[in-house]
Amino acid sequence: MMPVVLWTDALVFLLIxxxxxxxxxVGRREYLLASWRRVGESRAxxxxxxxxxxxxxxxxxxxxHYRPRLDVAAGKPGGGYSTEVRxxxxxxxxxxxxxxxxxxxxxxxxxxxxxxxxxxxDGSQARLFPRLKHGGAHLQDAEAKWGRDxxxxxxxxLALAVLCGLTFAALAAQLAAxxxxxxxxxxxxxxxxxxxxxxxxAVLATLAVLLxxxxxxxxxxxxxxVFGTDKVGQDVLYLTLKSIRTGLVIGTITTLAMLPFAVAxxxxxxxxxxxxxxxxxYIYTTLNSIPxxxxxAAAVLMVQVAIDTHPDWFATGAQRADARLxxxxxILGVTSWTGLCRLLRAETLKLRELEYVQAAQAFGASAIRVxxxxxxxxxMHIVLIAVVMDFSGLVLAEAVLSYIGIGVDPSTISFGTMIxxxxxxxxxEPVVWWSLLAAFVFMFVLVLAANLFAxxxxxxxxxxxxxxxxxxxxxxx
Amino acid sequence: MLAYIVRRLLYAIPILIGVNLLTFAxxxxxxxxxDMARMxxxxxxxxxxxxxxWKAERGYDKPLxxxxxxxxxxxxxxxxxxxxxxxxxxxxxxxxxxxxxxGHEIRTRMGPSxxxxxxTFVLGLFVTVSFALxxxxxxxxxxxxxxxxxxVAMMSVSSLFYxxxxxxxxxxxxxxxxxxxxxxxxxxxxxxxxxxxISVVAGIGSSTRWYRTIFLxxxxxxxxxxxxxxxxxxxxxxxxxVLKNAMIPILTGVVVVxxxxxxxxxxxxxxxxxxxxxxxxxxxxNAQDFAVVxxxxxxGSLLYIVGLLLTDLSxxxxxxxxxxx
Numbered sequence: 148m149m150p151v152v153l154w155t156d157a158l159v160f161l162l163i164x165x166x167x168x169x170x171x172x173v174g175r176r177e178y179l180l181a182s183w184r185r186v187g188e189s190r191a192x193x194x195x196x197x198x199x200x201x202x203x204x205x206x207x208x209x210x211x212h213y214r215p216r217l218d219v220a221a222g223k224p225g226g227g228y229s230t231e232v233r234x235x236x237x238x239x240x241x242x243x244x245x246x247x248x249x250x251x252x253x254x255x256x257x258x259x260x261x262x263x264x265x266x267x268x269d270g271s272q273a274r275l276f277p278r279l280k281h282g283g284a285h286l287q288d289a290e291a292k293w294g295r296d297x298x299x300x301x302x303x304x305l306a307l308a309v310l311c312g313l314t315f316a317a318l319a320a321q322l323a324a325x326x327x328x329x330x331x332x333x334x335x336x337x338x339x340x341x342x343x344x345x346x347x348x349a350v351l352a353t354l355a356v357l358l359x360x361x362x363x364x365x366x367x368x369x370x371x372x373v374f375g376t377d378k379v380g381q382d383v384l385y386l387t388l389k390s391i392r393t394g395l396v397i398g399t400i401t402t403l404a405m406l407p408f409a410v411a412x413x414x415x416x417x418x419x420x421x422x423x424x425x426x427x428x429y430i431y432t433t434l435n436s437i438p439x440x441x442x443x444a445a446a447v448l449m450v451q452v453a454i455d456t457h458p459d460w461f462a463t464g465a466q467r468a469d470a471r472l473x474x475x476x477x478i479l480g481v482t483s484w485t486g487l488c489r490l491l492r493a494e495t496l497k498l499r500e501l502e503y504v505q506a507a508q509a510f511g512a513s514a515i516r517v518x519x520x521x522x523x524x525x526x527m528h529i530v531l532i533a534v535v536m537d538f539s540g541l542v543l544a545e546a547v548l549s550y551i552g553i554g555v556d557p558s559t560i561s562f563g564t565m566i567x568x569x570x571x572x573x574x575x576e577p578v579v580w581w582s583l584l585a586a587f588v589f590m591f592v593l594v595l596a597a598n599l600f601a602x603x604x605x606x607x608x609x610x611x612x613x614x615x616x617x618x619x620x621x622x623x624x
Numbered sequence: 625m626l627a628y629i630v631r632r633l634l635y636a637i638p639i640l641i642g643v644n645l646l647t648f649a650x651x652x653x654x655x656x657x658x659d660m661a662r663m664x665x666x667x668x669x670x671x672x673x674x675x676x677x678w679k680a681e682r683g684y685d686k687p688l689x690x691x692x693x694x695x696x697x698x699x700x701x702x703x704x705x706x707x708x709x710x711x712x713x714x715x716x717x718x719x720x721x722x723x724x725x726x727g728h729e730i731r732t733r734m735g736p737s738x739x740x741x742x743x744t745f746v747l748g749l750f751v752t753v754s755f756a757l758x759x760x761x762x763x764x765x766x767x768x769x770x771x772x773x774x775x776v777a778m779m780s781v782s783s784l785f786y787x788x789x790x791x792x793x794x795x796x797x798x799x800x801x802x803x804x805x806x807x808x809x810x811x812x813x814x815x816x817x818x819x820x821x822i823s824v825v826a827g828i829g830s831s832t833r834w835y836r837t838i839f840l841x842x843x844x845x846x847x848x849x850x851x852x853x854x855x856x857x858x859x860x861x862x863x864x865x866v867l868k869n870a871m872i873p874i875l876t877g878v879v880v881v882x883x884x885x886x887x888x889x890x891x892x893x894x895x896x897x898x899x900x901x902x903x904x905x906x907x908x909x910n911a912q913d914f915a916v917v918x919x920x921x922x923x924g925s926l927l928y929i930v931g932l933l934l935t936d937l938s939x940x941x942x943x944x945x946x947x948x949x
Contacts, residue, residue, distance in 0.1 A: 433642035438924035440890055444909045445650050445917055452659050539780065546782050547891060552910050566784055573792045587785045595780035602776070 149228050151212040153469040155396050155476075159210050162403055182528070185607035187345035192603025194346075197353040198596040202391050209236040209392035212465070232465035236392075240385050243368060246281035248380035254581050255371045257283030257293055282372045300370065301363045308362030312355045319351060375581035378568065383582045386560055387589045393561035394593060397476060397545045398538040405480035405487070410530060413488040414518050417495025427492075431485040439482045440551070446481070447553040450474040468556035475548070475555060479541060487533045494526050528608040535604045539597040546590065562590045625940075629933065636929045640713070643925040648709045651914050657684035657704070660914060664721070682721070682915075683707055708918070717919040721911065726919050729904060736806055737888030737900030739816055744823040745885055749878065752828055756835030761862055763840060772836070778829030786826040787895045794818055804897035819896045823889065838873045842866045871942045879935040883927035887920070 173179040186192050213235075214228040237244055251260035258276035265277055278289065286292045316335070323334035323343075341348045364384070367373045374383035416427035434442070454460070454467060461467040498504060499522075507517050542562075548554035549563020550570070557564060565586040572579035661678040662670050679685040684704060687693075691703050701707075708718065717726035759771045795803040801818050842848065843866055851861045888902030897903070901920070908916035939946040 429638065429642065433639050433646065433925075436639055436925040436928040437643055437646070437921055438884070438887060438928070441905065441917060441921045441924055444905075445647065445921065448909070448912055448914075448917070449650055452663050455663060456659055543782055546784055550784060551890060551894075551906055562782075566782075566788075570788065573788060573796065578792075583788065587782060590782055591780055591785075594782075595777060598776050598780050 148213040148215050151214055151232050151463075151465075153212055153232075153466060154473045155400060155469055156210045156212060158400050158403060158473075159207070159396065162399055163207075165403075182607050184344060186603050189603040189606065190341075190346045190349040191599045192346075192607075194349040194353040195596040195599035195603065197350050198357070198592065199600055201357055202593055202596070203395065205236065205388055206392040206395040208239065209234045209389060211235040214463070230463050232463050234392075236388065240388065243382045243385040246372070246382055248279050248281065248372070248376045249277075250376070250378060250380055251579050252279055252282055252372060252376045252380075254373060254375040254383075255282070255297060255367065256375065257286065257289040257371075260577075260579065279372075282376075283370060285370055296370070297367065300366045304363035304366030305359065306362075307366065308358040311362070312358050315354060316351060319347065323347075374585040377565075377582045378572075383585050386565055386582070387562075387585045389560040390562045390565060390586065390589065391593070393472065393555060393559055394542045394545060394590070396472060397479065397555075397561075398541045398597070400473070400476040401479040401483065401541050402534050402537055404477050405484035406530070406534070408480075409484040409487040409533075410491060410523070410526075413491025414495050414522055414526065416488070417492040418499055418518050418522060419514065424492075427488070431488050434481065435485045440548075440553075442482055443475075443478050443548060444551070444553045446478040447471075447475060447548075450478075464558060468559045471556040472559055475545075479544065483537065483541075487530070490529055490533065491526055494529055495522055498522050498525055528610075532601075532605045532608055535597070535601040539594045539601065542590065542594055542597065562586045629937075632933050632936070636926075636933075639929060640922075640925060643922065644709050644712065647918050647921050648705060651918060652688060652704060652708075660684075660912075663912065683718075708915075712919065712922045718915055720908070720916050721913045726916055730901065730919070730923070733888075733899055733901045733904050734886060735808075735900075736898050737893065737902060738885060739812060740819050740823070740892060740898060740900065741885035741888055743816065743820045744827075744889075745882070747820065748824045748827050748831065751824060752831035753835055753874070755828065755832045756839055757862060757867065759832070759836045760839035760843060760866070761858065763843070772833060775829045775833040775836075778825075779833065781826075781829075783826045783891060786822050787891060790818060790822040790825070791895065804895065806896075806898045815896070815898070819892045819898065823892055834877070835870075835874060838870045839866055842870045845869075868942075872939065875938050875942060876935060879938045880928070880931035882934065883931040884924065886927055887924055 173183060186196075211234055212232050214230070214232055217227055217229050249259060252258070253260060256279065258278055261276075262274045263277050264272055264274050266272055278284070283289055283293060283296070286296060319338060320331045320335040323338055324331040327334060327337075337343060338347050338351065364373050368384060372382050372384070374387065377383055377386065412427045412430075416424045450471060454470060458467075461470065504517060504521055507521050512520070545554055545561060546563040546566055549561055550567050552567075554563045555561050565582060569579070569582045569586070572583060657679050658675055661675040661684075665674055665678060676685065686704050686707065688704050691698065711718070715727060717730070720726050720729070755771070759768050762768050762771075791803055794800050795818065801814055804815075806812065806815050839862075847869075848861060848865060851865050852858075856864075886901065887905075888898075888900040890902040890906055892898070893900045893902035894906045904916065905920050907913075908920070
């Protein structure tokens with residue numbers, strides 16, 4: 148196989164490297180760690196983080212791309228690689244990906260959703276629900292054995308999940324026991340009662356719930372379409388898992404793309420003032436005054452024209468779709484940096500007058516140095532809060548934009564494209580609800596986790612919340 | 625005050641010019657009219673003659689900025705920039721790709737857009753502010769806690785889900801109102817009920833939480849303690865003191881969107897088949913009708929600037945300390 152690094156893959160790995168670097172930096176500074184510990188103390192925050200990390204793991208697996216070697220062309224010199232770009236996740240889910248049916252089938256069904264005219268062995272024709280090619284294909288007598296088989300598989304999955312969960316718990320107790328130098332049972336009791344600084348009990352409980360869901364699903368996915376199949380017979384579980392990466396990429400790369408501009412321009416406008424301030428304010432007022440959707444629409448249409456007129460730029464369809472995804476991220480970044488920029492400008496205006504900045508100026512520090520060494524570290528909490536708060540909004544925006552037709556490429560699997568293709572399915576008779584529901588539920592869990600985590604981060608980092616906390620404390624006291 | 629308004633309006637001119645230049649660059653420089661023609665005509669049937677004809681029909685066959693072939697003032701006026709971009713300033717939008725007058729379309733479609741957007745805005749503001757006050761009144765109780773939980777859950781649901789789910793439940797299962805469509809006059813009520821309701825519900829989560837934060841911030845301030853120390857009852861403190869003072873941050877977010885109500889809602893209008901400006905924009909995006917998109921960008925920016933001005937003016941109404949110079 149030949150590894151392929153798409154643009155968004157490269158940026159995702161760059162982001163991971165940045166995060167690791169930041170983690171290293173923070174880990175060695177006690178005053179920065181203190182705020183993160185406050186995030187760790189929040190039960191909701193840690194539970195949300197666990198869910199987010201599960202999503203991120205799926206997304207990362209889906210970011211390792213390669214082009215498989217073709218068997219047929221193996222002997223040929225040069226080339227010999229498929230034009231289809233696959234990811235590590237595809238390789239894992241190959242049975243699901245390959246198991247396409249003819250059209251819709253309900254979750255866990257053994258028969259197709261629609262009646263078809265089939266030829267019976269005796270030569271006559273009949274209209275009936277044909278058996279699925281893959282869903283429940285291992286059952287000889289589907290009607291009689293289906294319930295038993297499903298129950299058995301669920302039990303097997305649950306058993307596996309419990310086993311995994313117990314292993315995790317034992318591991319956690321072991322590590323904690325060594326850390327505190329007490330017995331394993333005592334350590335486990337401490338974790339369970341939440342007597343740890345970091346809310347490990349929330350993490351383990353969330354992990355348990357995730358395992359209890361994932362176990363049966365994985366076990367059932369071996370023989371059935373757990374979430375059914377869509378119009379062209381693709382497995383909906385596969386589609387939802389693939390959608391995760393698109394959502395994460397939109398939520399993170401967009402912020403990564405806009406961050407340098409927002410931070411540099413915001414601080415420069417606030418600190419330097421004068422004509423620099425005027426120009427930067429003019430730029431963001433102008434960009435802000437164009438309705439976001441229309442600017443995105445205009446820019447995406449332009450990108451699409453450029454991509455369509457230059458088919459020779461891209462070797463594979465996946466690279467073309469990836470270019471559009473990246474373009475969408477950049478455009479979303481252009482429309483979303485103004486808010487952060489304005490916040491940073493206002494904060495810098497305040498910081499500029501403080502004694503430590505004036506002291507730095509008195510020592511003859513250059514403007515760049517004051518901005519970089521003295522102001523930037525003191526506005527980082529605003530940047531961090533903005534980044535985590537923006538994420539969920541961007542994931543939701545992707546779905547809407549893809550619905551309008553100015554989102555990701557139609558060939559990119561995302562929550563938006565899933566909803567878009569399924570939009571008329573509720574009008575069918577009987578109703579096809581599974582692919583819409585699967586997309587919405589996955590998106591809901593992702594966004595909810597992101598929102599809860601963002602709240603925990605904001606509560607830990609925002610000094611302005613002191614007044615609000617005082618109001619709440621006064622009432623409870 | 626008047627001088628301030630005039631100055632702000634003058635300040636709007638460079639911004640509108642900037643918007644205009646940006647859209648001009650996006651639509652004509654990054655992608656030439658030739659590219660647009662090729663895409664509109666389809667890649668297969670494209671010939672140089674067809675492209676020239678397409679461009680001539682829509683007036684894209686002139687030079688971009690400077691027409692050396694013309695004489696006198698026409699050197700500047702007989703260009704794409706002047707014809708397509710400068711004329712927007714006098715609300716001359718030209719014709720859409722299907723030959724209809726864009727200005728006329730905008731005028732007729734404004735009505736249905738406002739018929740949905742205004743009730744949504746008023747009802748939404750009333751409902752969310754009431755809920756937020758309720759949560760602030762019961763702060764630090766189980767009601768408040770679960771209220772916030774519900775808000776966070778509601779803001780994590782995609783707006784598409786509210787629309788699709790609402791349509792399915794109310795129209796298809798319960799048969800209460802038509803699924804989509806629009807009619808003028810008193811009949812409009814039946815068609816407007818569901819979209820307005822769904823838009824309000826979809827907005828509850830984030831707005832309620834946001835207003836609750838604002839109220840709690842106000843409640844933590846000293847003047848509230850003074851009011852309580854005077855012996856005022858908690859409802860009086862909330863409605864007479866906190867609500868009034870919280871108006872300033874609330875107005876910042878609210879007034880700026882009032883002019884944009886004209887633009888309608890893209891999603892709701894397209895899902896419910898309402899012939900408003902929102903669905904007009906979506907149709908134009910899907911048909912890749914650049915003239916319409918350009919006009920809507922211009923109108924949208926204009927309305928946004930008006931909204932900013934209105935926000936500043938509204939401050940003087942709710943906060944006597946603010947003086948505009």
